[in-house]
Amino acid sequence: MFDPISQGKNLHSFPGLNTLLYRLQNGIYEKQAFDLSDRSHYVAEMFKAFEQSITTNHWEEDCQLFLMQILSCIRINTQDLETSLHQNKLRSLRYSETIMQWIEEQYTETFDLQKLSTELHLSKSYVSRTFKRETGSNLTEYITIRRIKQACHLLQMNNDSVELIGEQVGIGDVSYFIHLLKKTIGTTPHQYRFSHQVM
Numbered sequence: 001m002f003d004p005i006s007q008g009k010n011l012h013s014f015p016g017l018n019t020l021l022y023r024l025q026n027g028i029y030e031k032q033a034f035d036l037s038d039r040s041h042y043v044a045e046m047f048k049a050f051e052q053s054i055t056t057n058h059w060e061e062d063c064q065l066f067l068m069q070i071l072s073c074i075r076i077n078t079q080d081l082e083t084s085l086h087q088n089k090l091r092s093l094r095y096s097e098t099i100m101q102w103i104e105e106q107y108t109e110t111f112d113l114q115k116l117s118t119e120l121h122l123s124k125s126y127v128s129r130t131f132k133r134e135t136g137s138n139l140t141e142y143i144t145i146r147r148i149k150q151a152c153h154l155l156q157m158n159n160d161s162v163e164l165i166g167e168q169v170g171i172g173d174v175s176y177f178i179h180l181l182k183k184t185i186g187t188t189p190h191q192y193r194f195s196h197q198v199m
Contacts, residue, residue, distance in 0.1 A: 011068070014068060017072065020071050096131050099120070103142065113127065127139075147170055148180065148184045148185065152185070156193070163177075
């Protein structure tokens with residue numbers, strides 16, 4: 001499983017794969033399992049390399065590479081899929097998907113529900129209710145998790161101060177950032193960095 005909004009955003013340089021991912025995610029297509037048995041050795045090697053990369057400083061790049069390799073395998077092994085995907089209509093994006101895309105571009109800044117609702121041409125209460133109904137999470141929880149996810153990545157990958165990392169993910173108050181991280185993942189930023197930082 002992966003987050004297509006954050007992991008798929010860098011595929012724009014590969015229009016064929018980007019289109020395939022977009023159509024798999026948003027197309028009206030029943031088939032969601034693909035037989036890659038004729039490339040099983042290659043797929044096994046991909047998984048092995050990806051698992052090893054998790055402990056390196058290049059984890060984010062390797063994640064993108066892994067996604068592109070998987071999409072390439074799907075494209076090669078399902079030639080009939082290409083035609084089907086391009087012929088099928090795309091479903092309309094749910095409001096929650098549009099909201100998540102907006103948050104992905106804005107989460108490092110102070111969250112402004114009024115700005116979000118204005119850009120979507122919806123009321124603030126409707127945006128909040130719809131997001132909760134479609135995802136089961138409220139906007140504050142979602143933004144917090146997205147910020148904490150990025151903070152954990154930064155704590156692993158560099159030696160920036162905890163205060164600076166908090167600012168980079170949109171949490172300017174260092175005390176609140178430490179409290180939030182401890183509440184969310186059960187450890188302080190320093191403890192997390194000590195036990196997870198890639199050397």
